[in-house]
Amino acid sequence: MTDDPTEAIGTPTQAERILSGRYRVDALIGRGGMASVYRGYDLTLGRTIAIKILRSDLAQDNTFRTRFRLEAQAASRMAHPSIVRVYDAGEDLDDDGSGGTTHTPYIIMELVRGRLLKDVIAAGPVSADDAAGYIDGILEALEYSHRAGVVHRDIKPANVMIDDDGQIKVMDFGIARAVSDTSATVAETTTILGTAAYFSPEQAQGAPVDARADLYSTGVVLYELLAGRPPFVGNSPVAVASQHVRDAPTPPTQVGDDVPAQLDPVVLRALAKDPAQRFPDAATFREALDAALDGRAPSQRQLTHLTEELYGAGQRARNEVAHTLTQLSSETGTTRTQSGPPVAWVWAAIALVIALIIAVGYWVVRTDPLDLRAADTVDVANVSGWSLEAATAELEGRGLEVTLSSEPSDTVAADIVIGTDPAAGVSLGIGATVEIVVSAGPLMAEIPELEGDNEDAARAAIDGVEGLMLGRVFPQNEPGVERGTVLNAQVGGSDVEPGDEVLQGSSVDLTVATGRVTVADLTGFTIDAAKRILEEELQLDVEVEKDNTCEESDLVTKQDPGVGDVQIDETVTLTHCSGDDDFVDPDGDEPGYRPLQESTALVLP
Template sequence: MDTGETEQLHAGALPRMVGGRYVVQAPLGEGGMASVHRAHDSVLGRTVAVKMLHAELARDRSFRERFRREAQAVAALSHPNIVAVHDSGEDSGDAGVVQFIVMEYVQGRSLPELVRDAASEGGTIGLDRALEITASVLDALACSHRQGLVHRDIKPANVMVTDDGTVKVMDFGIARALESEATSMTRTGTVLGTPLYLSPEQALGKPADARSDIYSVGCMLFELATGTLPFTGESTMSVLYQHVQEAPPIPSSVNPSLPPAVDVIVARALSKDPAERYPDAKAMADAIRRITAGQASTRQLPPHEPPTVTADQARTRQLPPQEPPTTADIRITMSPRWGVNDPRLRRTGRVALVYSLLVWGFAFAGLCVGAFVLLPEITSGSSHDAGSRTPDPRATGALSGCSPSSWSVPSFTGMSPAEARSCAEIAGLKLEENSTLGRKQDKDTVVAQEPAAYQSAKSGSTLKIWVSKGGDPRAVGDLANCEVEESHGKIFNPTFKGMTAAKARVCADIAHLKLVEAGTVQDKRTPAGQVAKQEPGPETITAGSTVKVWVSSGGDPRATGTLSDCDSDATSDKPDAPHFVYMTVADARACADIAHLKLEEHTVPGETWDAGKVVKQEPESFAAVEPGSTVKIWISSGKP
């Protein structure tokens, strides 16, 4: 290494102190508003992630206000599937004031990385994993929505999967409290978010709500299940037009291995009208978990006809427009980082006419096919269905979707047993009632049914429903997620990581699981006495199963101060290599011993380095290394 190379390494790699305590170590990623860096908290001796607003945006007061609101809003959220915020503030930098947020450091991989790896092997991440990840994202959104916070930018890049399989949602940078729509930060016609996952109402510049996040989750689930996006195009405007105007493809037409139930879930989530989507994130998560629990129907409505539409809604539904949206319909001011301002949709009258003819042609063909298929059923049932055309006066309110239908089973979920019986009577069906485990808020309500809602069923047939017996009174606070719903003998295994051994046993008892403490494990990221690892992880398992947990014995007591990042993560097969650069030889040797690594020392002259300081290492810091492997370091001998 020559002197010039030494000077460049020294000048470019020096850590920067943020907020007087956070030593920036390495970049982790960059987004539209900010960059994220791995850092060391010199006060608490832990690794954190520091998010800093881009300098060019920091000069804009509205962006600074949005960034400040992110810190306040996300700091109030506490959920295992949401990246925690530890601190926030301002600091001065070369370009002026720098605003930053300090978040928990997530040891894992981003969702796009998992998708790319699967695609490189010629497939997808697998339906079970895709559904688990999507349900976890919805759990996080359900928490934020309860706090009145809409994420507004759900996409795979904002989802991390930790080494133990926990899903973490991050980057609430453009989230906005529901009640703040009228504040000075509201910009009519401004589109915030990522075009590939943007809801139609956001593309049209309309206010976003919790159902906008559900649409984005639908796009993400489509991508995870098929390996492709529902809408793509050569330009941002082309993609936004499709979100507003065109029906998404059927997922199983892209990936034939997908069950029909996935088609239905995606179709409902991607409905153009927010009222036709799932009413909240929990409802969509429950629908997904019914698939993983084996409750998915084998025959569902096609995605272009959302299953939540009632007969009255069908009669009043608007037909597809005869003209594509004009620039008056879609007013868009893109984010400065997109570099597009007020784009135009340009279509000639001839293209519009062809478009209109195609729409009406497909509609007419669909009506003809439908009439051909349903004519025998209508003819055979005309004698006994004639009297059913008079609406039942009870079919109002919660029972409005119970009117008789020759093709669709009503949704009983959320009803009381009495309401379910009345609904079945109105629909001309019979009920078989069963009881099941449930949550305290679901006591004495229907939590599952078979056949599933919107599946075909003949008049007079019998349906099964499961009524919740309520939850365990101990399931409060951090034990709230231990209360699980049983579906066909299956439950979703709670997350025990981070609990004390005693609390984990209570959680397992609430979930009706057997807990086995398999031993202890050294883990610097989990305090001593807390669960560091579990098998199986958070996934669908058989009720009453045995779950193994390993309790952390804590980290190496020497791993403090300068050596705080030297303690390897014993739960990882390939922990990160420590950052030896800038350490003294003595510290480097102690660090390697703590990390269970070997050192191979070399000496080099250095004009700007103090003698005895490490100036270079191989592998580089934060690279994955095998425990017991050798790391090469180069030590400055000072001026030659």
């Protein structure tokens, strides 16, 4: 099974489990190397969800839990049709039975009905048009996430779904970073994430990665869709990772049947070892893919030149040998006119080519690479994280023209450079234009009018603001306030007022009146004190009744209703002793007897 939130028939949990007092865990619907996924139910919002519960050994790592929570929170701020929505993330705490506490990290996600791209690939060949459609959906999601400053790091068919409407859904944003930032080695990381078939070379080497690592992984997925297998396979994750670093991929047309030749350059460009030689961003990748489907197939010379540009001269010779051997093995219908010499000539040619490969490879290894760039070109500097002034000065100092644009970011502070277009490392002619993309700060949402509205209206108001979600609803007894009236709104534990701005993706907690108040035990209080509490503090109506069966007193002897919650429109009846004419003497004398006060007793002579 997979660790993905598909709407499949699962096995019910043995006993009902509630996470953080809110999320009910239902049937198991998937299991992977890092987590198990359950269908669940949000008891507060009343909706079906997917709950991903992290593996217990990961949960014991404090560093991982912290990183995981931060990354999940960053992912939760992304709202896009091509991204599986993350609603919440947290930890469920429980007693481990030995005086300690167990931590269970979890993610609350959108429940998607559909199937994994991995299963689509396993079912059989995929047409070029379908493959391009799937990749376009992935790139659309990455284009959005990269602009938000979030790099996925683990694009693979098992993390991509196609829902029942044919919409691509990419999942697990931010989780790969939480894992990789707490893993010491490539081997350890691949143990957690599963296959290394989709790693970029920089990930395999443990180097820092940026958005272009996601584009490489997307190129691997495109290759697999077209050729029926990934570009690199091996007996272990380390062996595959080594191929990503050192080996060039065979063009997919030489592996799969019916692969359009015009897609070869797109795949090879996406799989460039050097990030600077890949597509600079997801939008450019999408444009190249669309253009290739409508364009002409490249010549063998053009493809060879591209391979040499991306992977070196030695790989050109190796690809030519592979192409020659493929042709020789397929020419079964050629008419032979001589019985012996052609075979000898063929093997002699192969031996010569192999010798050339060895010689060229030796030269490449032993010789410093030549700088073949024109003298009037310059590399785009990596100014990500710089101030606008410093970045502008650096690029203009290299002879480049600078234009500016801004976009919101939850991870990069306002007025700090997010990146450039073209990306860092790209060679441009002197005088070329480079766009600096500056962070405008995080996307914000404005709190609407909530206090004083009824709960239904407040829910609708929150839903009507992009980037706001309803959080928890807390009931509270409040004197004189009708049931369902919103008393207070909070974000992150702090009170908010209409017009306040909060980060998009924030949850708004509401405190809502129950329409009831709590009445204490007032027996023994004076009638005046009890009435003051009920009328002034609790805003209840009060009636006073007299009990003529007991000696006169202004103390409350009985209240109705009794102790507990009562409706705000309910009347409370207080009873006290009146001592009327009907009073019965406790000594057993006749009714109507009232002993004379000592001060008024008659004295007989």
